[in-house]
């Protein structure tokens with residue numbers, strides 16, 4: 169043990185460890201440096217005493233966050249069927265007993281409360297379901313591949329970008345091959361009919377005593393069947409691509425060669441139906457509520473059949489089984505639109521994060537500079553802690569889609585996003601990328617710094633950006649809808665079907681994007697700063713005139729929400745006036 173860890177208790181110690189007991193003039197330079205660094209780190213940027221609402225810039229918790237990611241899904245391949253025969257003493261040639269292959273695993277998605285970010289999924293990049301195990305001898309079936317459930321936060325939108333479905337492609341190839349074969353058979357039949365007709369004509373001519381060309385007659389008398397099979401063979405040799413695609417589905421007894429494969433005759437492939445149908449492309453899910461059951465995205469391949477399935481009079485001991493099906497590969501895009509009840513919108517450094525801290529237990533970062541907040545933060549306001557009377561008596565909980573839950577509202581959530589700057593809708597600053605998080609909030613709270621110039625101008629600037637953003641999003645969504653309605657299925661007869669697309673239903677903008685129709689109010693913060701009363705009075709008068717209809721809605725959009733526009737003065741840093749905000753929000757949410 170080092171002497172520094174435990175000072176010796178006897179009196180000789182100072183003599184034995186002089187350096188430890190030497191009198192010190194003051195703290196060493198290193199200690200001073202550390203103390204001063206600590207002091208610098210923990211001090212707040214203003215000279216008010218440090219508190220939970222006036223924290224040092226370093227005093228925050230930063231959860232990992234991702235709100236957009238691409239993900240590739242690989243559903244499980246089906247296991248192969250098995251070719252096996254019973255082997256027993258005195259039984260030279262036992263019956264077939266190969267087991268079936270197991271089906272591949274499916275991939276599902278579910279939305280659940282508790283998840284708040286896509287960062288875990290973003291790290292993964294791909295998700296792979298388990299493959300079905302192969303069948304085995306003694307009629308042992310392969311086990312099913314493991315399913316995978318992707319859990320995402322409520323408010324996630326799932327869009328399919330790309331899909332490859334080998335089973336569907338194979339089915340298509342088989343169909344094409346069969347159609348070609350049918351066409352060939354038809355040609356041969358027609359040629360045969362033509363030959364018979366000519367033969368008849370010749371016979372008639374002969375009977376009437378006319379002269380007939382002998383070479384032509386021989387040709388006509390050639391064996392028709394022989395000729396047709398030769399024609400098919402020749403064509404197959406010419407074009408190996410046209411080889412029967414169903415042949416690739418068969419699996420031969422171990423040890424048999426490709427030549428055996430060519431030479432053997434297989435029965436018709438049995439028709440198989442999947443237990444789970446692959447959802448039609450393109451998948452588009454809006455998981456704005458928790459899913460009751462996981463939703464299927466990609467189905468695993470069907471397992472192959474063991475050789476007992478093919479026992480027949482022609483094949484008493486079949487030496488073949490079928491392979492498992494390849495499964496779907498799908499690329500999806502996940503986009504998280506946090507579903508908070510209230511969205512805080514404000515210019516940078518307005519005091520949004522401080523307000524969130526004062527209303528909730530959030531520990532988001534606060535600093536006296538623009539763009540302290542770089543990612544959205546969500547805080548929960550607890551109304552009823554079940555410890556006596558609720559803080560606010562609220563009516564039934566209303567969901568963002570307008571439906572009402574039967575449970576009482578006990579909490580609501582607030583989203584704090586990075587500040588908006590002028591031109592944000594043109595992707596200036598940070599806010600635009602995050603406005604989508606408040607786009608679906610039921611109530612918008614505009615946070616305006618009373619100490620930073622004219623509050624009315626600030627409110628107008630904010631609304632202008634929000635209005636322009638809403639317009640841009642509507643156009644984007646409209647274009648997307650139009651694209652999704654076009655029938656891109658090139659396999660169906662005819663060209664791309666633009667005419668049948670249902671564009672009539674697209675004229676009305678989607679309700680969720682109608683930002684200007686949402687209830688809103690203003691939080692006039694930093695009211696503790698000197699000489700802010702006049703600014704507040706002007707703001708209040710402006711809002712009153714909007715409510716009375718004397719002034720237009722700041723976004724300039726007609727039929728916007730102007731029912732009861734109000735401004736609540738608060739000093740978030742001191743926690744003063746914030747209770748009123750809670751009451752006001754609950755009133756608007758229950759409207």
Ligand SMILES: Nc1nc2c(ncn2[C@@H]2O[C@H](COP(=O)(O)OP(=O)(O)OP(=O)(O)O)[C@@H](O)[C@H]2O)c(=O)[nH]1
Nearest residue numbers: 517518519520521522535536539540541587740741
């Ligand atoms: N005097 C006073 N200062 C406040 C008040 N609220 C916030 N501040 C200060 O204003 C500065 C900015 O606060 P933030 O909460 O980080 O502002 P923000 O809007 O989140 O800023 P960004 O995240 O950059 O957009 C900090 O120094 C706060 O201490 C208040 O009510 N009164």
Ligand SMILES: [Mg+2]
Nearest residue numbers: 520521540541
């Ligand atoms: Mg902030």
